Structure formats: C-alpha cells, structure tokens
Amino acid sequence: MLQVNDLTVRYGDLTIVDHLSFTVEEGQWLMIVGPNGAGKSTTLDAITQGTAYAGQVLFEGEDMKKKKAAERARCVGVLMQNHFAEYAFSVEEVVALGRYSCAGVRSRARWYAGSEIGFEGEFAGTAGGTDVRIGKKPDIGTKKKFGAFTEKRPGVRTKENVGLAQKSRRESGLHAEKHTGRSNEDEQAVENALALTGMSSQRKQSILTLSGGELQRTFLAQVFAQDPKLLLLDEPTNHLDLVYQKQVFELIEKWLQTPGRAVISVVHDLSLAKAYGTKVLLMNRGRKVACGPAVEVLVPEHLDPVYQMNVSGWMRQMLGQWGG
Amino acid sequence: MRSRSGRFSFIEFVIFVAVTFAVFCLCVCIGSVSIPLTDTLSVIWDGVRYHLGRLGMAVIQVVSGSGAEAVGGAGTVPGGVSATVESTGAVISGGNGVLASWLAAKPEGLQASIILSVRLPRVLCVAMTGAALALAGGAMQGLLKNPLADGSTLGVSSGAALGAVIAIAFGVRFPGLPFAGTMVMAILFAFLSLVLILTLAYRLDYSLATNTIILIGVIFSMFVSSLMNIIVTFAADRIQHITFWTMGSLQGASYQNALVLLGVLMLCGGMILRRAQELNAFAIGEDNARHIGVDVRRVKLVILIMVSGLIGVCVSIGGSIGFVGLVTPHIVRMLVGPNHRRLLPASLFGGAVFLMLADLAARTLLNPIELPIGVVTSLVGAVVFVVIFYRSRRRS
Numbered sequence: 001m002l003q004v005n006d007l008t009v010r011y012g013d014l015t016i017v018d019h020l021s022f023t024v025e026e027g028q029w030l031m032i033v034g035p036n037g038a039g040k041s042t043t044l045d046a047i048t049q050g051t052a053y054a055g056q057v058l059f060e061g062e063d064m065k066k067k068k069a070a071e072r073a074r075c076v077g078v079l080m081q082n083h084f085a086e087y088a089f090s091v092e093e094v095v096a097l098g099r100y101s102c103a104g105v106r107s108r109a110r111w112y113a114g115s116e117i118g119f120e121g122e123f124a125g126t127a128g129g130t131d132v133r134i135g136k137k138p139d140i141g142t143k144k145k146f147g148a149f150t151e152k153r154p155g156v157r158t159k160e161n162v163g164l165a166q167k168s169r170r171e172s173g174l175h176a177e178k179h180t181g182r183s184n185e186d187e188q189a190v191e192n193a194l195a196l197t198g199m200s201s202q203r204k205q206s207i208l209t210l211s212g213g214e215l216q217r218t219f220l221a222q223v224f225a226q227d228p229k230l231l232l233l234d235e236p237t238n239h240l241d242l243v244y245q246k247q248v249f250e251l252i253e254k255w256l257q258t259p260g261r262a263v264i265s266v267v268h269d270l271s272l273a274k275a276y277g278t279k280v281l282l283m284n285r286g287r288k289v290a291c292g293p294a295v296e297v298l299v300p301e302h303l304d305p306v307y308q309m310n311v312s313g314w315m316r317q318m319l320g321q322w323g324g
Numbered sequence: 325m326r327s328r329s330g331r332f333s334f335i336e337f338v339i340f341v342a343v344t345f346a347v348f349c350l351c352v353c354i355g356s357v358s359i360p361l362t363d364t365l366s367v368i369w370d371g372v373r374y375h376l377g378r379l380g381m382a383v384i385q386v387v388s389g390s391g392a393e394a395v396g397g398a399g400t401v402p403g404g405v406s407a408t409v410e411s412t413g414a415v416i417s418g419g420n421g422v423l424a425s426w427l428a429a430k431p432e433g434l435q436a437s438i439i440l441s442v443r444l445p446r447v448l449c450v451a452m453t454g455a456a457l458a459l460a461g462g463a464m465q466g467l468l469k470n471p472l473a474d475g476s477t478l479g480v481s482s483g484a485a486l487g488a489v490i491a492i493a494f495g496v497r498f499p500g501l502p503f504a505g506t507m508v509m510a511i512l513f514a515f516l517s518l519v520l521i522l523t524l525a526y527r528l529d530y531s532l533a534t535n536t537i538i539l540i541g542v543i544f545s546m547f548v549s550s551l552m553n554i555i556v557t558f559a560a561d562r563i564q565h566i567t568f569w570t571m572g573s574l575q576g577a578s579y580q581n582a583l584v585l586l587g588v589l590m591l592c593g594g595m596i597l598r599r600a601q602e603l604n605a606f607a608i609g610e611d612n613a614r615h616i617g618v619d620v621r622r623v624k625l626v627i628l629i630m631v632s633g634l635i636g637v638c639v640s641i642g643g644s645i646g647f648v649g650l651v652t653p654h655i656v657r658m659l660v661g662p663n664h665r666r667l668l669p670a671s672l673f674g675g676a677v678f679l680m681l682a683d684l685a686a687r688t689l690l691n692p693i694e695l696p697i698g699v700v701t702s703l704v705g706a707v708v709f710v711v712i713f714y715r716s717r718r719r720s
Contacts, residue, residue: 050614073617080611086469086716087607087662093330097605101617219612226616 001026001262002047002230006055009042009286016042017053018286024230024279029256029263031277031294033270035307039286040266044232047264048078059230073101077228081235083215088206091199091218092190098225099186186225193225197251213244220248224255231255233265237272249276270311274298282306330665340673344451351447351680352439356691359435367439370431449577450683450697451676452585453638454648456593458675460634461649462656462668463596466603467627468522469610470537471654471712475635476646476705478537479544480517484632484639485569486548486555487513493559503640507584511636517544518628538713571696572643574683581641588637592630593672599623600664607662645679645698647705652678654708 002024009017017039024030032040046053049064049072057064059075067075077098194200197217207215216236223231231252237245253276256263267273273280273294280297282289284306290297303311332340353364431440457475464473475481490496491509498504521540529536552569567573596603602623605613614620638645652675653667660666679701686695 048615050611069614069619070617073615078611078615080615083609083612085608086471087657089604089608089662093604093663094608097601097608097612097616100601100605222612222616 001028001060002264003058003061004043004047004055005058007043007046007057008054009039009046009051010054016286017046019055020283020286020288022281022288022291024262024264026260026262027256027278029253029265029276029278031273031280032264032266032283033268033273033280033298034283034289037285038283040283041234043283044078044234044264044266047232048072048076070101073226073228075228076230076232077223077226078232079216079220079223079234079236081238083219085207085210085215088208090204090206091210091221092194092203094207094218095193095199095203095221095225096186096190098193098222098227099189100226102186102189102227189225189227193221196224196255197221212239213241213247216240216244216248220251229261231261231263233263235266235268238268245272252276270298270303270315330663332666332669337669340670344673344676347677347680348447348451351450351684352443354684355438355443355687357438359439363435364439367431367436368444371436371440371444374430445579445582446574446577447680447683448579448582449574449585449641450679452582452589453574453642453645454652454675454677454679454682455672456585456589456634456638456675457645457648458652458656458671458678459589459593459596459649459668460631460638461675462653462664462671463599463603463627463631464649465653466607466664466667467624468537469607471657471716472538472650472709474647474650475514475631476644476648477650477709478518478521478541479548480514480521480632480635481639481644481646482545482548482552483517483520484510484514484636485644486517486552487511487636488640489552489555489569493555493562495562503580503584507637507640510640511633514636514639515629515632517548518632520544522628567696568643569639570644570698572639572645572698572701573696574642575694577641584637585641588633592633595630596627596634597668599627600668603627603664603668604662607664643696643698646702647709648675648679648682648701650712651701651705651708654712 004023005021007017007020008015020039020043022030032043034040042051045051047057047064049057059067064072064076191200194203197220199214199217199221202210202214207218210218216239220236233252236252237248240248249272252263252265255261265277277294279292280294281291282297282302289306290302300310300312349361349364352368353359353361359367461474464475464478465471467473475484487509488506490513491506496505496509498508521544525536525540528540549570602613602618605616605618606620606623610620613623653671655678656670656674657667660670679697682700682704683697686697686700689695
C-alpha cells in the first residue's frame, strides 16, 4: 500500500531521516518506535508532504508528491498528538471538516461495512466510568436507511435516484462541490464517526470545553469521517489517561479490521507496540535499525544498543511490582 | 436557529440587511444639520429616480441612434428610410415622455445638496470600508488562528499607508485613472508588509503565538511610521495631512470612491467568502487543514492577496482606520459562533454598522469639531484588544 524508498530529510546540516526505506501492506499496523529525536514524527510529516524530503513516497504505486492535497487526504489521514483549540467550534463542525476532501465523491459502502461491527454500545459502556455524558447509543435507523440507499437500481426514477443522478452530475465539477454544503452521504459519515467514537451526545458542545481525551476522540472522529485508506498516528495517546489510551487503541484496531486499510503509528510505549503492532520499525538517529514482526524487532539485541540500557530487564522490573 | 450546513437562513439575511439599512438611514439623517428621516428618504429616492431616468434616456438614445444608422445605411428606398426615421423618432419622444412622467426632476435645495453630495457618498464609503476591513480582519483571524490578527495590529494598514504616501510623494500615477497610483501602491505595500510580517513571524515562532504577532506588528508599525515621517519631511509640500494616513478619515469621500470600494468588495470579498470552509480548517489548525486535504499554500496565498486588496483600497481611500477588523469579528463571533460560513457574512454587515456608528460619533460628539474616524475606532478597539488578550492569556 505504502512504499517509502530512500527517504532523507535534512534541516540545514542536520540529517533527521537518513535513507529510510520500508513498506506497509493492507491490514498492517506498523509501529514506529525509537528514542527521542530518532526521526519518527518527521517520517510521518514526509509521508503527508508536510516537509521537504529526498527519496520517494509511493502510495499504491503513485508518487505522493504528484497528488493534489485533496487526493492525498483521500489516501492518508492523520491524528496528531496535540490539539490547541482557539475558537469555539462545535464537535460536529470539527468532525464535518473531515469530509472536506470527499464531499461529492461517490458513496463508499466500505465505510458503512466498517460501521456494522457494532461496538458502539461497548464503547459507551467503558466510557461510562469517566464520562457520564456518554451513554446514548447511536441511532441504528440511519444504517438501515443506507442499506436501502445502496440497493437502489439505476433507471428507476425514485426521488433518491434523481438525487443520485444530480449528485453524479455535480461530481464532474468536483471542485465546485467541495466548497458547498454537505451531501446526505457526508451527513451519514459524520453521524457514524460520532457514534463510533462515542461523541454523538456531545456533538453541539464547544471544543473549548472538552477534556483532553474528548478532544482527541473528536479529532479521531474527524479522521474516521475523512475515511482514508492509511491512518497515521503521531503518539495518539500521549496525554491521555489509561482508560482513554485503551479506548483509542481498541477503536483503531476495530477500524483496521475493514479490508483495504492500514495504520502507521509512532509510539513511545514499547508494550503498546508489541500488543497492537503487526509490524515494528525501530529507528535510531534517522536510520532504520530493524523492521519486521514485533517478536523479531523488539528483542534485546536491537533495543539495548538503541536505548543504551537493559530495556527488557527494566520492563520486567516495572511489571514485577504488580505481582503475579 | 442553526442550519446543518452552517449557513444563514434567508430570514437572518433579511434581518441583517434591515439593521444595516436602518443604521445607514440614521447616519445620513444626523449630522451638523439634522434632517428628518422622511425628507432624507424622499431626497434619496428622488435622486435615485433622477439618475435612473438620465441613464434610461441615455440608453434609449444610444439604442435608437444606432438603430437609425443601421436603417439609414441599409435603406435604398428614400420613402422607407424617412418612414423608419419618423417612427424611431416617435419611439424616442414616447420613451422620453414615459420616463419623464414617472422620474423626478433633479432634487434641488440645501437639504438635497447636503444629503446627495456630502453625506450619502460619505456614509456609503464608510459602510463599505467597514465591511471590507471587518471581512479582512475576520479572514486573517481565521487564517492565522489568532483572534488578535488584524490589519492594524499586524501593521499591514501602516504598510499600505506608506505605499500611498510614497505614491503621492514621488508622483506615481497611471494616466487616465486619477487615484489608481495611490491605490495600486497601497495594495502592493499591504501585500509586501503581510508577506514580510508573516515570514518574520514564522521564522521566530512557527506556532504564531499571540505575543509574537503583536510584537512584530508593533515593531513593524513603528518602523513604517518613521519611514513615513522621513518622506513627509522631504515632501511636505505634497503631503500636508499626515494625520489622514495615520488616523484615517472619510470626510471627502465621493461616489467614485464608493464605486471602487463596491468593486473590490465584490471581487476580493467574494473570493474570501468562497473560502469559508478552508478558513474554518485553518482556524482549527494549519496542520489539521493540510491533513484533511486543504491546499494550504494556495489557499493562504489567495486569502493574503485578497486581504491585501481589501486593506490597500480602504487605506488609499480612507487612510488607516484601526481596529475595525479586530473588534467586529470578535463581537460577531460571540453572536453567531466561529464558523466562517456565518462569521464572514455577519462581519460584512457588522463592520458596516460599526464603522457607520463610529463615523457618526466622530462627526457629532464634538460638533462642530470633527474627529478623525480612526480616533473613535481606536478608542473602542484598544479596550476590546485588552479584553481579548486577557482572555486568551488566562486560557493558556
């Protein structure tokens, strides 16, 4: 899916990423680990074209440099670690912005297949302890409506079919559509994203009044609404307490179950990398140290020289305090 | 009542227009000589009808003239030609008769001349300057994700004023267009100062923190004002009213100015309004905007050029009137929320209302002395500035 060839990023004389190559396939969750300053976040920046680089970043064989901004966002979505809200946008407005790149694009059953997993209730349950406002189950009726939507036959002149025809006509002028209002499909995607992340009941709330965990879930909902094929996470749970960390990682794991998707995340916590990653990339000073399955990469031979300490020994010592 | 797409409903627009129009009428009525509302409206109405009539007659004459020529050129039978000419003549006189019957004569008298040649153009220009500055301020506050960004706080207005002063001092002119020289220079300098200020700001502090922006704005304004003073020292004979460029005034505004303002509002303002969704993305965060698929560089460039256009034209016509672009979007945001689909159109109306009221205060508070309009806006603006700064500091 994603192929990074010989990626090099330099700021002046400083080489941040040094001839890095790796690939990510469908269904994979690549964990990028390494000490501070290893070039992990910069690698993500290069993939989203946020920084100048030498080398190649190919998405499904196409050069990311040559894609337009909206096309790129259709392929790659990003969840950052920090969000500083300045203005009192509502949760819904932020999530709806995720549809910016796809307004007017034809319906994708993929998204709705993803939402059929039906773990919204479970999520609301786990959140109940920390946040009493969550607890309202999402409206199941909207999903049924979409089922009817996909089954419509061409040629039958129903109200919906006329709407579809108008929509496809508008698609030819995609640019014009991009700036105008949301279509039904966008509404649906926003609804689903809000439901998935358990933010439905707070949709009208100002983002200035949200807690750190709620804010992160809002932006997670935004990237879910954006519906990219590859999701990049830059230390997504850095400021979140344990409950939210677990929630976010479980949500992303569920999101990944739909075919045609992949995740790359930068994490500091090696246990998280081991637990959720299907593939691990260990970096140090901009270079690749090892890349492969977690059991092969996260071993003392690789870790100890990079972190210059006995990593597994320390981890065991930490865990030992919990007994059993 | 908030619609799903975040736009205003028709009724809300009607309310905005009604409020703006009410303030407009109030400002035309009140002044050193106050004129009753009904008289004012009837004079304006007569004036509009008079000019419409002249326009109509001119159109008829042009159309019929070219028609007669065409017929004369093509006609070979003399009788036929004369018949056609006669009939067109009848149409002309008939048309004139119809127009004359429902169009008024030119309004005469003291009241009419006060309203039509002094107050109406002035209030029109004030309203549109306010709208343009407020829109520019709103766009910049969204783009930079900073509620204190504005032409005056960033120093863009001073930059534009410098451009205008240079144009006058060195006699930059375009043949045939009386005030195009100052205007083009003002727009150019507004854009250059924006680029300079933002480059500096990004170099110093990538996140564009409030403090950085204010600091750079203050330093840039001081630098520009000293340059301006140097120029004025050497070209004192050409630029007598330095206060005009530093405090702003729309005292001598003409219909021509109003037309230019209308044009720039339609062009630059329209372009900014079309980018409301992108501005929303920027207001949430520039990185986030890039991630959701906004062409960040292009949108930024377009917005900056359009903002320079608005500020440049406003400064070349009314001098640098501070804080309108700061105060209006701030108040409007409290009323309609931060969504630019609502914020920007509401700022248009809000800016017009705010500046018209400020102009009214400038004209009437110390009657017969007239204050520069920028004094009034700065008095209000400085207070609002402190309030915003205090709030944002407390939050962080």
